[in-house]
Amino acid sequence: MRTLLQLREHRVLAAMFLSGVAGIILLRVFDPATSGVFPPCPVRYLTGLYCPGCGSLRALHALLHGDLRRALAMNPMMVVTLPFVTYGLVSAALAELRGKGVPQVMLPASWIRALCAAIILFAIARNLPFHPFNLLAPGALLHP
């Protein structure tokens, strides 16, 4: 009963956890590049431009199969930020579950603004149609 109550309290967390696990299983089994299981990036679909997240699913699929080179070619930003995002998610989940006692890292505001600028610049750079920026397009490094 107590666990059920706890589950109700943390139902957002439980839903996120379950969808995360389901997503990892789907990403391991199906290749986003060839199967229709995953929806296309809406930005790419509507405008034909790459967004900063384009290639993320293919990068995760490659990582789940141990192919770091392919993952980096698909979306280097995704691969670089993944450890930090994972730490942040675990940290947030523990804070939600245990309340106090979980240290949170406080980044200076200027760092976050710099990160935001980096994401926007990455999005612009990977759409430029000339060398070396065109290598940032998803998968471009695999077929130079």
Add this chain to the structure above:
Amino acid sequence: MFCVQCGANNADTAMVCVQCGRNLQPNAPVPLPAPGVVLPPGMTVQNYLVFAILATVFCCPATGIPAIIYAAQVNGKLQMGDPAGAKAASDNAKMWCWISLGVGVAITVLYFMLILLGVLSGLHSS
């Protein structure tokens, strides 16, 4: 008030240093070598940065970017000693994360409905 870690001059009300992020509260934990700082539990205001980044990458960059900017505002206002402003920015960051998730889910559902429609019309014509 001068930061004990990097010496930057901060407003007397600041909760964290503008330059290095060190907690300036009297009973703050020992300084860290890294520019980040660990705030005591309960004092920090959630900035939803991780969710904002995930929203930008996986859902919708157009609505994820405002979430990241509000996340920066949360930390900036904490640095300036404005917890109420930080809380307001935190609520905005959270709202934009949920909007991004909504847009992402809506587009995904729409996509699969269109596929279903295509399959059904294909069946009908054959």
